[in-house]
Amino acid sequence: VPLYDFLSELPKCEHHLHLEGCLTPALLFRLAAKNNIRLPSADENPAYASPEALAKRYEHFDNLEDFLQCYYRAMRALVTEEDFEVLGWEYFTNAHRDGVQHAEVFFDPQSHTSRGVSFKTIVTGFYAACRRAKTEFGITSRLIMCFLRHLPVTSASDTMRAAIDGKYFDAIDEGESPKISALGLDSSEVGFRPELFKEFYLEAEKRNIHRTAHGGEEGDPTYISGALDTLHVERIDHGIRLVEDPELLQQVVKEGIMLTICPLSNLCLQVVKDIRDLLIKEFLAKGVKFSLNSDDPAYFRGYVLNNYLAVQDAFRLSIDDWKVIAQDSVQGSWIGKERKDELL
Ligand code: ES4
Ligand code: ZN
Secondary structure (H helix, E strand, O other): OOOOHHHHOOEEEOOEEEEEHHHHHHHHHHHHOOOOOOOOOOOOOOOOOOHHHHHHOOOOOOOHHHHHHEEEEEEEHHHOHHHHHHHHHHHHHHHHOOOOEEEEEOOHHHHOOOEEEEEEHHHHHHHHHHHHHHHHHHOOEEEEEEEOOOHHHHHHHHHHHHHHOOOOOOOOOOOOOOOOOOOEOOOOOOOOHHHHHHHHHHHHEEEEEEEEEEOOOOOOOOHHHHHHHOOOOEEEEHHHHEEEHHHHHHHHHHHEEEEEOOOHHHHHHOOOOHHOOHHHHHHHOOOOOOOEEEEEOOOOOOOHHHHHHHHHHHHOOHHHHHHHHHHHHHHOOOOOOOHHHHOO
């Protein structure tokens, strides 16, 4: 790929990464053995015969739902605080290799609390990985707590309560960001409208907690406008179906909303047939800000650099185009002016 060295060395910010999406078959089998978690037998489900067989299974997903079934099933191996730290560290070591300087990462508390893991275990483990990334690599990070949109709103309500009561939204020190910096919304999109989660987003806004939501991945553009108008989100995760609504696109440009685009994810989940179907050049020409991200790298063929390279392979962008992408991803990060100046 042309510009390989340039893209490899470009300082990157990542804004769309599910920590649970870093759980590789190898790590899953290792944690399951340690925690005495029984995986499906080869008879019940041949995909779980070995890490190699599971990696083969991950080579093709029919759609988002097909992927999500694998993703939620794998999580059962995560039990202790240390497991969550190890998983977070799996992300940061790979991100460091790819030139990531700042990462805003998602986690799905409900997929663990529903199995009896405490909220504190999850956040403490992931946060320890974030702290270690800062000390060992100089990578700054933020945790984004996602609600699973396919679960009842009452379950999201319990999750919001746990975060508030545990003081996870409170600044740790004067001027420092809280342990949980933002809300996100993920899982099955179509049929689970953003408006269902309005009360939690307005509560977060009152507390100066940042807000984003998946939208316009499989859902039509009303899932994007709903998140903007009702949830007051500051970014849209994926958002690629924005191109279907020119008026909404103009609103997104005018309000400086950033899209967090995940090219390999879209390809692996059959959201697009080819990376070229992503209207990257149109977004650049029209001034739609976006960052490029890896979503669930253990499932979608690579970390963030592979996504940059896939885009370059498809579009042959200029160095100036890449500078715009890199600058917008710094400016769209939830960090103070000082950190932005370091990264620009
Ligand atoms: C996800 Cl690609 C994607 N979309 C929606 N929810 C998700 N959770 C993890 N990956
Ligand atoms: Zn995602």
